[in-house]
Amino acid sequence: xxxxxxxxxxxxxxxxxxxxxxxxxxxxxxxxxxxxxxxxxxxxxxxxxxxxxxxxxxxxxxxxxxxxxxxxxxxxxxxxxxxxxxxxxxxxxxxxxxxxxxxxxxxxxxxxxxxxxxxxxxxxxxxxxxxxxxxxxxxxxxxxxxxxxxxxxxxxxxxxxxxxxxxxxxxxxxxxxxxxxxxxxxxxxxxxxxxxxxxxxxxxxxxxxxxxxxxxxxxxxxxxxxxxxxxxxxxxxxxxxxxxxxxxxxxxxxxxxxxxxxxxxxxxxxxxxxxxxxxxxxxxxxxxxxxxxxxxxxxxxxxxxxxxxxxxxxxxxxxxxxxxxxxxxxxxxxxxxxxxxxxxxxxxxxxxxxxxxxxxxxxxxxxxxxxxxxxxxxxxxxxxxxxxxxxxxxxxxxxxxxxxxxxxxxxxxxxxxxxxxxxxxxxxxxxxxxxxxxxxxxxxxxxxxxxxxxxxxxxxxxxxxxxxxxxxxxxxxxxxxxxxxxxxxxxxxxxxxxxxxxxxxxxxx
Amino acid sequence: xxxxxxxxxxxxxxxxxxxxxxxxxxxxxxxxxxxxxxxxxxxxxxxxxxxxxxxxxxxxxxxxxxxxxxxxxxxxxxxxxxxxxxxxxxxxxxxxxxxxxxxxxxxxxxxxxxxxxxxxxxxxxxxxxxxxxxxxxxxxxxxxxxxxxxxxxxxxxxxxxxxxxxxxxxxxxxxxxxxxxxxxx
Numbered sequence: 001x002x003x004x005x006x007x008x009x010x011x012x013x014x015x016x017x018x019x020x021x022x023x024x025x026x027x028x029x030x031x032x033x034x035x036x037x038x039x040x041x042x043x044x045x046x047x048x049x050x051x052x053x054x055x056x057x058x059x060x061x062x063x064x065x066x067x068x069x070x071x072x073x074x075x076x077x078x079x080x081x082x083x084x085x086x087x088x089x090x091x092x093x094x095x096x097x098x099x100x101x102x103x104x105x106x107x108x109x110x111x112x113x114x115x116x117x118x119x120x121x122x123x124x125x126x127x128x129x130x131x132x133x134x135x136x137x138x139x140x141x142x143x144x145x146x147x148x149x150x151x152x153x154x155x156x157x158x159x160x161x162x163x164x165x166x167x168x169x170x171x172x173x174x175x176x177x178x179x180x181x182x183x184x185x186x187x188x189x190x191x192x193x194x195x196x197x198x199x200x201x202x203x204x205x206x207x208x209x210x211x212x213x214x215x216x217x218x219x220x221x222x223x224x225x226x227x228x229x230x231x232x233x234x235x236x237x238x239x240x241x242x243x244x245x246x247x248x249x250x251x252x253x254x255x256x257x258x259x260x261x262x263x264x265x266x267x268x269x270x271x272x273x274x275x276x277x278x279x280x281x282x283x284x285x286x287x288x289x290x291x292x293x294x295x296x297x298x299x300x301x302x303x304x305x306x307x308x309x310x311x312x313x314x315x316x317x318x319x320x321x322x323x324x325x326x327x328x329x330x331x332x333x334x335x336x337x338x339x340x341x342x343x344x345x346x347x348x349x350x351x352x353x354x355x356x357x358x359x360x361x362x363x364x365x366x367x368x369x370x371x372x373x374x375x376x377x378x379x380x381x382x383x384x385x386x387x388x389x390x391x392x393x394x395x396x397x398x399x400x401x402x403x404x405x406x407x408x409x410x411x412x413x414x415x416x417x418x419x420x421x422x423x424x425x426x427x428x429x430x431x432x433x434x435x436x437x438x439x440x441x442x443x444x445x446x447x448x449x450x451x452x453x454x455x456x457x458x459x460x461x462x463x464x465x466x467x468x469x470x471x472x473x474x475x476x477x478x479x480x481x482x483x484x485x486x487x488x489x490x491x492x493x494x495x496x497x498x499x500x501x502x503x504x505x506x507x508x509x
Numbered sequence: 510x511x512x513x514x515x516x517x518x519x520x521x522x523x524x525x526x527x528x529x530x531x532x533x534x535x536x537x538x539x540x541x542x543x544x545x546x547x548x549x550x551x552x553x554x555x556x557x558x559x560x561x562x563x564x565x566x567x568x569x570x571x572x573x574x575x576x577x578x579x580x581x582x583x584x585x586x587x588x589x590x591x592x593x594x595x596x597x598x599x600x601x602x603x604x605x606x607x608x609x610x611x612x613x614x615x616x617x618x619x620x621x622x623x624x625x626x627x628x629x630x631x632x633x634x635x636x637x638x639x640x641x642x643x644x645x646x647x648x649x650x651x652x653x654x655x656x657x658x659x660x661x662x663x664x665x666x667x668x669x670x671x672x673x674x675x676x677x678x679x680x681x682x683x684x685x686x687x688x689x690x691x692x693x694x
Contacts, residue, residue: 043644050653054640057660061636065629072621072672074528211607233531233606 104438111442113454119143120480130449131485133475134456138309138421139384139391140480141340147379154375162195162368167357170368178369178378182333182345185381186315187325191347192356195369197334199362200344201302202228204332205271207359208352209234213267216250216297218242219467222277225302226466229271241279242272244287251295268297274306274317278458278469280416280424282306285321289328298329307331308338309421313389320419341377343369394479395421398486402477405490411497412473424458425493426472432505437471440504444473447496453489525611525673535608536620543600543609544617547627556634560586576646580656583642587635587659594631595666615666616673623669635663 027033044051071077080088101109116123120132120140141147154174164170175193182191194200205228209215215229219238229236237254240246247270257263270292272283285301292299303316311319316333318325325331330348335341346356356363384391399421406412412425427437441457448455458474473493477486528536546552563585567578599610600617609617619625639660646652665671 039644043648047648050643050648053657054643057636057640061633064624064632067624069622069624069626070669072623074621074673075533210603211610233535233608 104435107438107442108459111445113449115454120478124449128452130452130454131481131489132454133477133481133489134454135476135478136337137340137480138338138395138476138478139314139340139380140478141338141380141383143480144340144380144383146383147340147376150379151372151376155372158371160370160372162370164368165366166193166363166368172368172371172374174371174374174378175368178341178374179345181378181381183347185385186318186331186347188331188347188349189326190350190353191345192353192360192363193335193343193345193369193374194360194362195343195366196362197304197336197342197344198224199366200334200346201225201300201304201332202231203360203362204330204346204356205229205269205300206232206361207356208330209267209269213269214254216247216254216268216270218272218276218283220276220278220469221271221273222302222304223461223465225271225273241276242281242283244284244291247288248291251291251297255295268295269300270297271300272302274301274303274310275417275420275422277305278424278460278467280305280414280420280422282310282317282320282417282420285317285323285328289323293327299327300330300332301328302332304332304334304344305337305420305422307333308384309392309395310419312392313387314338314384314392335373335377339377339380341369341375341380342373343377391479395477398479398481398483399423399477401483402475402486402490405487406494409494411501412493421477423475423477424472425475426470427501429501430470434468434471436504440500441471441473443500443504444493444497447500448489448492451492453485453492455489521676523675525616525675527673528608532608535606538606539604541600541605541609541617541620542602544614544619547618547631553630556631560638576649576652579642579645580652583638583656584659586638587663590631590635591663591666595663612673613666621672623672628667632664632667635660 043054071079114125115130115132116125118135118137120135120137120143122130122132124130135142137143158172158174162170162172166175179191179193182193183189194203201224205215205225209229209232211233213232213234215232215234215236217225217229217236217238218241220241237250239250251270254268270288272288274285275282288299291297301317306320307316308314310317313319315325316331317323318328318331325347326349328348330346330352332344332346334344336343346353346360358364396419400418402423403414403416403418406414406425411428413428414423414425416423427440432440438457445455445457455473455475458469458472460469462468475489560582564578564582567573567581567585568575573581594615595613598613599607615628618627639656642656643653646656
């Protein structure tokens with residue numbers, strides 16, 4: 001038969017007919033083809049639209065199955081060809097394991113001092129006597145004979161190291177006793193002791209605050225707090241340093257935002273320091289507690305510098321401001337300053353403390369505090385308890401003496417509180433460039449060292465700190481210093497700064 | 510400094526923002542046990558077993574006809590897999606610092622890579638189930654509509670174009686807005 005006048009089309013049609021019949025025969029041989037044929041035949045049911053939709057679904061499924069796997073843009077994975085990889089490998093030059101020091105680093109290295117002992121009146125390695133004004137031994141307890149004897153006794157009993165994390169055979173009776181003593185000293189339910197003061201606050205914050213939680217943090221907080229909030233991955237708002245009005249403004253804004261957008265309720269914390277590690281000034285604890293109660297936040301108070309130095313008997317800021325210690329949810333303090341021990345603690349309610357036994361990263365993964373230092377710390381607390389406030393009074397009067405000696409000083413300003421034993425002195429002339437200020441202060445430090453007084457500059461990890469602060473001298477006053485020594489130091493600083501400044505500013509390098 | 514003025518609160522489709530370097534660090538720090546079970550042995554067969562079990566259970570109820578049993582199986586399976594893969598976000602236990610809090614299980618599968626074997630299987634399975642159920646309901650028009658609606662509810666979130674997208678502000682989270690300030694460093 002012919003379908004048209006052109007015989008060529010006949011041939012094409014015959015060929016097409018043959019191919020289809022042949023394919024049909026092959027398909028018949030495949031297993032399950034009968035089922036498929038019955039299914040397709042019965043699925044039509046006189047409803048072309050529905051069949052079309054089903055056919056589209058089938059095509060879509062086939063398309064999806066036949067696509068090759070694709071890496072997601074989430075992962076930021078750069079696909080390089082073999083040639084590019086080879087080129088990169090050929091171009092690579094290894095960097096030295098230790099790169100050569102730059103000028104600032106050389107300055108730092110040369111300024112390190114080696115002393116013969118931890119006492120406040122000690123000697124340099126070349127035999128010259130020196131008085132240590134950079135030691136955190138604020139109450140002179142590092143030289144206390146009673147504490148030393150108790151520590152030596154513990155050393156003979158327990159050895160030096162704890163040999164394990166606290167949860168894994170590292171905890172001893174001395175640690176338990178230390179925790180109980182700290183808790184009863186401050187007046188809270190319980191305390192937990194960490195082996196290093198830096199890692200305490202940076203473990204406590206991520207143990208309680210996670211992604212999605214809100215932290216309102218003092219903008220000049222110390223480096224340990226910065227690391228803690230970075231690890232926690234929480235949402236952060238900074239308020240101006242010790243500025244209660246700014247804090248209230250931020251809290252109110254967060255409250256408005258929360259109500260307007262109907263957000264789910266997450267954990268909220270205010271983090272601030274008792275005595276600032278960068279500036280030495282004290283926070284108004286009563287006001288912070290009032291704000292936290294009004295806006296329903298929890299307070300994490302870093303008392304690393306105010307525990308053992310503030311308050312009538314050294315209990316810290318809660319005693320100083322007469323705030324009940326149970327109002328502060330977490331009091332973090334350090335045992336390596338006034339208490340002549342080591343490590344840090346976190347004190348508060350029992351539930352809060354017990355949670356950290358499994359969630360405080362440094363508690364789980366670091367070795368426990370050496371029992372020697374734990375003994376020293378609880379003996380120091382016992383001494384503070386017996387003493388009843390006279391050591392603290394002594395410390396306060398010596399700090400006041402230093403402050404008084406440096407008032408009406410045209411060269412130095414201080415941001416430190418009158419009661420803070422750590423005094424930061426920065427130059428009043430802020431216009432001097434940063435590197436020159438560092439050089440001037442370092443010269444002063446070296447000069448004082450030659451005269452027999454060891455002070456230091458405030459050292460920070462410049463590249464990683466959030467705020468760039470003005471360089472300053474850091475002078476630590478202790479009860480072990482005599483009034484005369486303090487006055488000599490202050491007059492030394494007053495008299496010689498002028499010549500230092502002139503020397504550096506006139507020599508325009 | 511208020512973050513409210515910057516939000517487009519009435520937009521229809523929002524996107525969960527791409528992971529920041531912190532998110533990627535946290536996600537890469539441990540295997541995601543919430544989502545890698547789809548590649549284990551038996552995780553594929555279990556779907557067929559469950560569907561068969563559902564069909565048996567529904568048919569065992571006296572007043573349910575065979576057609577209705579198939580439709581109910583279809584709907585139950587679609588609803589169950591929708592809730593499991595496309596509604597619930599995050600992981601049930603904390604090992605990644607909450608890095609997956611805003612992602613549904615479908616988006617967590619295979620670290621976000623598309624067209625992987627597990628995804629192919631999980632997409633083709635509802636389609637096959639749908640085709641079976643329309644066949645066994647003798648191509649009733651209403652059943653077809655109900656079944657195809659369920660199928661689209663399950664298929665559309667599986668499309669690669671819809672990865673990380675949210676409609677109508679569903680699953681909005683705390684201060685994790687795209688525009689708000691988060692950790693500065």
